[in-house]
Amino acid sequence: DGGITQSPKYLFRKEGQNVTLSCEQNLNHDAMYWYRQDPGQGLRLIYYSQIVNDFQKGDIAEGYSVSREKKESFPLTVTSAQKNPTAFYLCASSIRTGLDSPLHFGNGTRLTVT
C-alpha cells in the first residue's frame, strides 16, 4: 500500500527539548513538504525539498530544521527556538515540483509542548 507515513501520531515534549517528527513515503515522489496546521489558519509551509540533499525554507521556517538524505525520508526537527511549537504537523509529497502535481498528505503528527 503506497503512501506517506508519519510517526508518531501524538508526541509530547517538555519546553526546551528538540523533537524530531518522522515522514516516510514509498510513492517514489521527488518533492516533499512540511506544513503546520493551526486552528483557523489553514496550512502553512515550513520547509520543502525538491530533491535529495536539497531543501528550502517555506514561510515559517524559524525554529525548524530538516534533512533529506534519502528520497523516501524527510524528517522535521522542532527546536527549542520555535516559540509556539504546539500544533498539528502534516508531511506531504508530490511527484515533482514545478508541475501541477497533487500533494499527497500523511496522517499528521500532533505535537504538544508543555
Place this chain on the structure above:
Amino acid sequence: GENVEQHPSTLSVQEGDSAVIKCTYSDSASNYFPWYKQELGKRPQLIIDIRSNVGEKKDQRIAVTLNKTAKHFSLHITETQPEDSAVYFCAARATGGYNKLIFGAGTRLAVHP
C-alpha cells in the same frame, strides 16, 4: 507574495442543499487552484483542481469555477450529503517555478440530515 482568503469559515446546510465556498487570491500570475477536503482526524485529500486556462470544471456533485479577472474561485457542492461534512481548503500555486501552494484558512462544512 501570494495570499489566499477563504469564506465563509463555517457553513451549515441541510442535506440536499447546495454549498458554495469562495476564495480570492492576490497573485494574478497564479495558475493552479486545487481544493482539499479534510475529514475529522484524517489527512487532507485533493477533491478537485482547476488550471487558469479553464473557467469551470465539474466532477459529479462537485464543481469549481475560476474568474481570473476578479481573482477568485469557488467550490460548489450540489445535493449535499452528511458525508460531505468536513473542512475544505482552497489553495493557489504561487509563482516561482515549483509546486508551492498557499492555502486558505479553511471552511468547516456541516451537512445536517
